[in-house]
Amino acid sequence: MTPPVRASVCMASYNGSAFISEQIESILADIGEHDELVVVDDASTDGTAGIVAGITDPRVRLIRSPENRRYVRTFNAAAELARGEYIFFADQDDLWIPGRTERLIRSLEVRAVVAGNVALFGGPPDPAPWSLRSQDSSHRVRNLIGTLVGYRPYYGCAMGFRRDFAAVVLPMPRYLYESHDLWLSIVANLAGEMSHVESPAVLYRRLHDANETPRGWRGPKQILRARIMLLRCVITASARLRSRRRAETGR
Structure with a gap:
């Protein structure tokens, strides 16, 4: 019998040929024999999918999207295909720091969601100087406000969640057009299930030509639109958590 998958690493790839081989190599070196890397390619046009397909490690699963759906929908698709007990997000352009998987899993054995830092x-x-502190893990309201305002540094590339929390996290709301990491942060902090790990989980590439990180300052309309979206996330997450509690109590 095939052993169950322990950890699933979920990557959304798109035109990432410059960095994806190095990132995948760092991930495969850190995960275990019974873990997997799920790569959903978002209709790349630069040969990214071919690079992934050429990796012979049996832990790598490649799914090619027939159309470009942008990164939130692509991460959602990868997470829904994951088979592991522990589910992690990974960007295509960073490098995983050795030992990251085991450190984050230890935290997930205590709480349902984990957020590490980046170097x-x-x-x-x-x-990085704006990093999360472990002592703030239980500060639910403070973390939630920090997420909405924008000063709590949650990075999806350093986050993960347990399988038993997936019904709350997935599917991500259809109106979520960016910030899958902040969605996970909102759900976790509302539930009191957030754990901060202070040690860096990834070497983070901040800006390059294929990076989704916005360059420069956003305008007032963009900021307002993003804040309204996050407030909608609070409402959606609260409703899902209420449904989960009712299901657990039988009421």
Whole structure:
């Protein structure tokens, strides 16, 4: 019999040929024999999918999207295809820091969602100066406000959740056009299931030509639209958590 999958790493790829091989190599070196890497390619046009398909490691699963759905929908698709007990997100352009998988799994054995820190690629191996603190893990309201305002640094590439929490996290709301990491943060903090791990989980590439991170300052309309979207996430997450509690109590 095939052993059950322990951890699933979910990657959304799109025109990432410059960095994806190096990132996948770092992930495969850190995960275990009974883990998997699920790559959903978002209709790349630069040969990214071919690079992934050429990797012979049996832990790698490649799914090619017939159309470009943008990164939130692509991460959602990868997470819904995951078979593991522990589900992690991974960007195509970072590097995983050795030992990250085991550190985050230890936290997930206690709480349903984990958020690690990042170290900047090319910089010192210390957490970035705006990093999360473990002592703030239980500060639900403070973390939630920080997520909505924008000063709590949750990065999807350093986050994960347990299988038994997937029914709350997935599917991500259809109106969510960015910030899948903030959606996970909102759900986790509302539920009191967030765990901060201070040690860096990835070497993070901040800006390059294929990065989804916005360049420069956003305009007032963009900021307002994003904040309204996050408030909608609070409403949706609260409703899902109420349904989960009713199902658990039988009421």
